[in-house]
Amino acid sequence: MSNQEKVLEVKNLTVSFKTPNGLVRAVRDISFDLYKGETLAIVGESGSGKSVTNRAIMGILAGNAIIDDGEINYRNQDLTKLSEANFHKIRGNEIGMIFQDPLSSLNPIMKIGKQITEAMLVNGNRVKNRFIDLFHNEYHDYLNLLTRIKLAKKDLKDKIYEINVDKEMTKADKREKIVAYKAKSKALLADLKSQVPDVKRRYLAAKATAKVQIKKEIVEVNQEKQKAVSNLNAEIAKKVSALKDAQGNEAQQKRINQEIRELRVELSNLNEAFRRRFKVTQKEAYERAIQIMREVNIPDPEKRFNQYPFQFSGGMRQRIVIAIALTANPKLLICDEPTTALDVTIQEQILNQIKDIKKERDLSVIFITHDLGVVANMADRVAVMYAGKIVEYGTADEIFYNPKHPYTWALLSSVPDLDTKDKLVSIPGTPPDMLFPPKGDAFAERNKYALKIDFEEQPPFFKVSDTHYAATWLLHPDAPKIPTPPIIQQRIERYTKTTAAKLAETETKTKTVEGE
Numbered sequence: 001m002s003n004q005e006k007v008l009e010v011k012n013l014t015v016s017f018k019t020p021n022g023l024v025r026a027v028r029d030i031s032f033d034l035y036k037g038e039t040l041a042i043v044g045e046s047g048s049g050k051s052v053t054n055r056a057i058m059g060i061l062a063g064n065a066i067i068d069d070g071e072i073n074y075r076n077q078d079l080t081k082l083s084e085a086n087f088h089k090i091r092g093n094e095i096g097m098i099f100q101d102p103l104s105s106l107n108p109i110m111k112i113g114k115q116i117t118e119a120m121l122v123n124g125n126r127v128k129n130r131f132i133d134l135f136h137n138e139y140h141d142y143l144n145l146l147t148r149i150k151l152a153k154k155d156l157k158d159k160i161y162e163i164n165v166d167k168e169m170t171k172a173d174k175r176e177k178i179v180a181y182k183a184k185s186k187a188l189l190a191d192l193k194s195q196v197p198d199v200k201r202r203y204l205a206a207k208a209t210a211k212v213q214i215k216k217e218i219v220e221v222n223q224e225k226q227k228a229v230s231n232l233n234a235e236i237a238k239k240v241s242a243l244k245d246a247q248g249n250e251a252q253q254k255r256i257n258q259e260i261r262e263l264r265v266e267l268s269n270l271n272e273a274f275r276r277r278f279k280v281t282q283k284e285a286y287e288r289a290i291q292i293m294r295e296v297n298i299p300d301p302e303k304r305f306n307q308y309p310f311q312f313s314g315g316m317r318q319r320i321v322i323a324i325a326l327t328a329n330p331k332l333l334i335c336d337e338p339t340t341a342l343d344v345t346i347q348e349q350i351l352n353q354i355k356d357i358k359k360e361r362d363l364s365v366i367f368i369t370h371d372l373g374v375v376a377n378m379a380d381r382v383a384v385m386y387a388g389k390i391v392e393y394g395t396a397d398e399i400f401y402n403p404k405h406p407y408t409w410a411l412l413s414s415v416p417d418l419d420t421k422d423k424l425v426s427i428p429g430t431p432p433d434m435l436f437p438p439k440g441d442a443f444a445e446r447n448k449y450a451l452k453i454d455f456e457e458q459p460p461f462f463k464v465s466d467t468h469y470a471a472t473w474l475l476h477p478d479a480p481k482i483p484t485p486p487i488i489q490q491r492i493e494r495y496t497k498t499t500a501a502k503l504a505e506t507e508t509k510t511k512t513v514e515g516e
């Protein structure tokens, strides 16, 4: 993957939530990359921080969230420092999201077709988009600077809060730290504010130039249209007079009438074509909606376009949500437990659907799930999360066939094995309280293979291969050698067999489409 284009880079991301009981450390220093055309699965139990990670990427964290540290780099911009307006544009156009419950993403009293075309029409003012594009950089430099000022103020408030709730610091230490932070923040704010006049002047100048440019372009398009319309009208007029001259010659009249009809159609198409240059028209949005509904395998899309969500099955509704996410032509698709609410057979169809779309559109996908089994056949790489941390990551094959972290073993043994009807082995114990994250490996309490050091010190990532890392002291050269537990060994053997069988089957099987 490393020679491919990197789409997203999450670096040392740390997110907490302010609550009346203190700070909930939801995501603790996680890093990962996502490449073009790959699917990364983020897997972990409920509460491990998967959704918070993805909400941070989408810029939709709850109001009590604090991004303590880290970067989310998407196409050379750090999303954690973007203005809301800029983020909104990226969210609408480049990153699509599919949530667990399709019903909550759909409006129950609006026809499906309207829900698909709405976003296209709302964002479809091409003149406005072109105008904004003309001074996009200067506009966003200005907005981002204002956002950085706002964030710097918030950051100071958050830091003071964090210092005040820290039970291990003395009062004097707290005072000293707060004074130091205030001084640092004051200097940063002064620097940022000193940049405002210049950045604002550049933005206003670029906007004024853009206004002149866009007016010129509109005049040019209108002139072009006038010319094309008068040419066609002149031709129609010629035909009409030819029609008069052809009186008495029925065959010739018939031919000329046909030509006039064709020219009129051409005139109407021309008007539509010019309307399209200014905005996305109803007709264009309808055509694209039908095309996308077909792409996600909605049978009879013309009829389905005029129906309401309640007239669709759960699987079909999720297909509609996927269709809506695709209208903006995203480059990155985030799927947060998209199949959890669906029954097993439909689940597989939706997974295959996402897999097909990813391939056809060369999309990058982040797939969040608590069930490792779900991503066995669709993820390229897997990151396993526990208590706000990534504890193991590797290619899907490495995670399934050579897992190293005891938490990954536990997750694997809790995957229901449909082929053997093996009973699901639940993971004993409960995840730690993230108000007080444990000092060492957070899984130690529930891990029968835990070493003494696991309770005391956070394990670093140990390298298993160039693409496979696991944060467990069991991989330390001095650790006792713990063989992979027998239940995992057996599963690996079965996975190997069933994967080979499934591969052979999919190669021969034609695509099935979910029926209603």
Ligand SMILES: Nc1ncnc2c1ncn2[C@@H]1O[C@H](COP(=O)(O)OP(=O)(O)OP(=O)(O)O)[C@@H](O)[C@H]1O
Residues within 6 Å of the ligand: 017, 018, 019, 024, 025, 026, 044, 045, 046, 047, 048, 049, 050, 051, 052, 053, 062, 064, 065, 370, 434
């Ligand atoms: N707004 C909030 N305020 C306080 N704590 C929060 C908030 N949002 C999330 N959390 C906490 O952050 C932690 C991580 O939650 P997150 O939703 O990311 O888990 P998850 O792995 O996605 O689980 P699930 O599958 O249940 O959604 C949890 O302890 C959760 O309680």
